[in-house]
Amino acid sequence: MDLLEYQGKQLFSKHGVPVPDGRHAATAADAVAAAEELGYPVVIKAQVQIGGRGKAGGIKLATSRAEAEEHAAGIIGMDIRGFTVHEVWVEKASEIDEEYYAAVVFDRSAKQPMAMLSRMGGMDVEAVAGQDPEAMRMLHVDPLIGFQDFHGRRLAYEAGIATDVIRPVGAMLGKLYDAFVAEDATLVEVNPLIITKAREVVALDAKVTIDDNALYRHSDVAELSDLSAEDPQERMAKERGLTYVKLDGNVGILGNGAGLVMSTLDVVAAAGGRPANFLDAGGGSKAEAITSAVEVILSDEKVSAVLFNIFGGITRCDEVARGLIEAFAQIKPSVPFVVRLDGTNDVEARELLAEAALPNVHTEATMLGAARKVVDLAGEAGRSPAGQERPEAEQGDQNAGLEAPRS
Amino acid sequence: MAILVDGSSRLVVSGITGREGTFHSLRNRDYGTQVVAGVTPGKGGQDVEGIPVFDTFHAAVSETRANTAMIFVPPRFAADSILEAENAGIALIIAITEGIPAHDELRVYNHLRRGSSRLIGPNCPGILSPGKANVGIIPAQFFKEGNVGLVSRSGTLTYQIGNELAQGGFGNSSIVGIGGDPVPGSSFIDILELFEADPETELIVMCGEIGGSAEEEAAEYIASSVSKPVVAYIAGFTAPPGKTMGHAGAIVSGSQGTAAAKAEALEARGVRVGRNPTQVAEIAVEILGARV
Numbered sequence: 001m002d003l004l005e006y007q008g009k010q011l012f013s014k015h016g017v018p019v020p021d022g023r024h025a026a027t028a029a030d031a032v033a034a035a036e037e038l039g040y041p042v043v044i045k046a047q048v049q050i051g052g053r054g055k056a057g058g059i060k061l062a063t064s065r066a067e068a069e070e071h072a073a074g075i076i077g078m079d080i081r082g083f084t085v086h087e088v089w090v091e092k093a094s095e096i097d098e099e100y101y102a103a104v105v106f107d108r109s110a111k112q113p114m115a116m117l118s119r120m121g122g123m124d125v126e127a128v129a130g131q132d133p134e135a136m137r138m139l140h141v142d143p144l145i146g147f148q149d150f151h152g153r154r155l156a157y158e159a160g161i162a163t164d165v166i167r168p169v170g171a172m173l174g175k176l177y178d179a180f181v182a183e184d185a186t187l188v189e190v191n192p193l194i195i196t197k198a199r200e201v202v203a204l205d206a207k208v209t210i211d212d213n214a215l216y217r218h219s220d221v222a223e224l225s226d227l228s229a230e231d232p233q234e235r236m237a238k239e240r241g242l243t244y245v246k247l248d249g250n251v252g253i254l255g256n257g258a259g260l261v262m263s264t265l266d267v268v269a270a271a272g273g274r275p276a277n278f279l280d281a282g283g284g285s286k287a288e289a290i291t292s293a294v295e296v297i298l299s300d301e302k303v304s305a306v307l308f309n310i311f312g313g314i315t316r317c318d319e320v321a322r323g324l325i326e327a328f329a330q331i332k333p334s335v336p337f338v339v340r341l342d343g344t345n346d347v348e349a350r351e352l353l354a355e356a357a358l359p360n361v362h363t364e365a366t367m368l369g370a371a372r373k374v375v376d377l378a379g380e381a382g383r384s385p386a387g388q389e390r391p392e393a394e395q396g397d398q399n400a401g402l403e404a405p406r407s
Numbered sequence: 408m409a410i411l412v413d414g415s416s417r418l419v420v421s422g423i424t425g426r427e428g429t430f431h432s433l434r435n436r437d438y439g440t441q442v443v444a445g446v447t448p449g450k451g452g453q454d455v456e457g458i459p460v461f462d463t464f465h466a467a468v469s470e471t472r473a474n475t476a477m478i479f480v481p482p483r484f485a486a487d488s489i490l491e492a493e494n495a496g497i498a499l500i501i502a503i504t505e506g507i508p509a510h511d512e513l514r515v516y517n518h519l520r521r522g523s524s525r526l527i528g529p530n531c532p533g534i535l536s537p538g539k540a541n542v543g544i545i546p547a548q549f550f551k552e553g554n555v556g557l558v559s560r561s562g563t564l565t566y567q568i569g570n571e572l573a574q575g576g577f578g579n580s581s582i583v584g585i586g587g588d589p590v591p592g593s594s595f596i597d598i599l600e601l602f603e604a605d606p607e608t609e610l611i612v613m614c615g616e617i618g619g620s621a622e623e624e625a626a627e628y629i630a631s632s633v634s635k636p637v638v639a640y641i642a643g644f645t646a647p648p649g650k651t652m653g654h655a656g657a658i659v660s661g662s663q664g665t666a667a668a669k670a671e672a673l674e675a676r677g678v679r680v681g682r683n684p685t686q687v688a689e690i691a692v693e694i695l696g697a698r699v
Binding site: 106108109111112113126142143144181184186211212213214216217243245247255256257258259260261262263265266267268269270275278280311312313314342343344366367368 | 482483506507508509510511513514516517518532544545546548549559560561562563564565566567570587589590614616617618619620621624640642643644645646647650651652653654655656657661666682683684685
């Protein structure tokens with residue numbers, strides 16, 4: 001779960017990481033009231049999960065009530081690369097002397113947390129890494145021992161930051177590490193970490209990701225919401241306990257097991273189609289779960305055909321077939337379905353489907369055959385520009401098709 | 408031969424008294440696995456269809472000489488259960504549980520690697536050595552004994568590929584699910600090393616997916632240390648960045664962890680990568696057929 005900047009800053013405060021004084025606002029009037037209370041100058045910052053807010057005009061300095069009114073009204077409701085701004089963070093403007101970069105990340109390869117510090121902050125880290133790889137200093141921390149003072153000192157000295165702030169910046173890294181562990185974060189990033197004119201260390205931004213699997217022990221975080229990031233289908237799927245990711249195509253997909261569903265998306269794309277979603281119905285899916293999943297898939301109006309790809313292990317194919325039959329009884333889908341059922345009780349499942357004779361439901365014997373069939377049925381709208389002639393060696397390029405802006 | 412589990416495995420199941428724990432423990436026993444004990448605190452002295460239940464791993468080990476543990480408890484209790492099994496001296500711990508917090512997995516991993524216990528999973532379907540033992544939830548009916556070692560981050564995808572191999576006339580030495588979480592107890596490299604040393608295994612199929620860099624690391628290892636042919640598959644070419652695709656570990660972060668980068672790394676080291684599960688089985692059959 002990715003937190004908005006202000007939510008991250010509130011977590012930082014809890015762990016003793018200094019942040020500028022600020023207020024959250026969802027209307028222009030509230031933003032102005034917050035600015036008046038804080039005293040000018042203030043910075044009004046759009047709260048959305050996307051980088052490049054400043055460039056897009058989502059971060060503005062206000063030195064008076066009139067400016068606060070103008071900027072708050074301009075920012076709330078604006079669109080930043082597909083994300084509508086529903087809320088802003090109004091904070092006291094800081095006098096910046098220096099801008100650094102600090103982070104604690106989850107290094108999957110080393111299987112240890114990694115603390116990072118650079119004296120070049122306030123810009124795109126990947127760009128800095130390209131320009132001056134030596135500027136970014138990194139240090140693994142043994143999770144059984146935790147962050148020690150020496151970690152902070154070593155990073156601070158090696159990063160070559162101003163000598164008068166070696167100690168406070170090192171201490172700040174320790175607090176960020178504490179927040180990383182205590183909040184079950186997989187990412188804590190501060191860019192920029194500033195040194196003010198008064199030589200104080202302050203986190204001017206906050207990017208925090210919390211492990212979804214640990215939300216049960218962070219009820220305060222679990223309750224936070226982000227209106228700009230919520231897709232209606234994803235919200236509906238979440239409420240129903242389904243693992244669903246919305247994509248941009250028109251071929252609805254349901255399978256069992258994350259790997260098999262990912263593979264199904266790839267096979268559909270290789271056949272020239274564009275998947276509309278990822279949906280893992282999970283192990284041991286019962287008929288009701290299948291019916292519920294079909295409702296979620298079809299609530300996306302772009303879906304023009306649906307593929308079921310099931311390899312039954314613990315999941316019984318006959319249960320999946322029953323779910324599909326029930327879904328047809330309840331919601332009478334108007335789009336064609338292609339069904340490939342293999343594995344446990346597949347013969348019974350095919351018999352059930354034959355008996356039910358559902359309109360516009362096609363059974364296919366293999367995964368590849370089913371992918372080709374559903375792409376055909378989804379029609380021209382479902383084809384990527386190169387269509388079925390696309391060589392398989394180019395599969396990796398298919399991301400490009402999926403990222404096309406929504407029409 | 409096979410790797411990790413066989414006729415000498417003596418299995419103790421943590422969470423045996425739960426609905427899923429009971430169901431799969433009995434299925435494993437029906438397959439022929441020696442299921443010697445269960446552990447559920449507070450239920451010591453009871454039994455599950457004749458399998459004795461103990462309050463602690465320590466009691467289960469001292470009473471039954473269990474040497475392999477399967478973890479079937481809910482996520483919030485799983486890390487504790489793995490650490491208890493290790494503390495009781497269990498050499499091989501197989502964690503099926505999905506949804507364990509990543510920081511718990513970090514602590515467990517960093518503790519276990521200092522000792523001698525091996526962890527498989529979490530969030531995995533377990534290990535099947537056809538004809539010998541089944542520990543976990545892999546549907547054994549699709550697999551037979553043979554010479555293909557299979558290691559995978561995904562369950563159902565493994566069944567799909569294994570089934571296609573079986574249709575091509577080939578069976579498996581062992582099938583190992585290493586799981587879909589960000590911090591697996593055992594990596595591809597750990598399992599490749601075991602298959603390389605296993606005389607029964609003649610070819611290895613490795614099934615990866617987006618997220619992390621375990622496949623790239625495996626590519627380097629294969630080039631330096633594996634003499635047997637390896638065929639790979641990578642799922643998730645169409646996964647958008649920043650989205651978790653079902654498995655907690657299946658996420659492309661920025662430009663990191665893409666399927667294309669993994670397939671390229673493997674191919675650059677001479678590993679053949681199938682573009683879909685059917686093609687993986689075809690390549691495997693082609694290589695094995697040529698060896699006969």
